[in-house]
């Protein structure tokens with residue numbers, strides 16, 4: 432386990448070159464305040480592993 436994790440921080444962000452925007456990839460659950468996970472299949476959605484809250488991503 433001696434691998435460098437240089438890109439760890441950038442994994443939390445998504446850079447949209449078309450819009451020139453940087454947005455946080457990880458959202459915080461509005462119910463319990465924990466970091467939610469982004470699932471892309473079958474549909475893009477945020478899922479909280481703690482309280483099972485789900486928020487569908489709209490484009």
Ligand SMILES: [Zn+2]
Pocket residue numbers: 460461462463464465479480481482483484
């Ligand atoms: Zn939650």
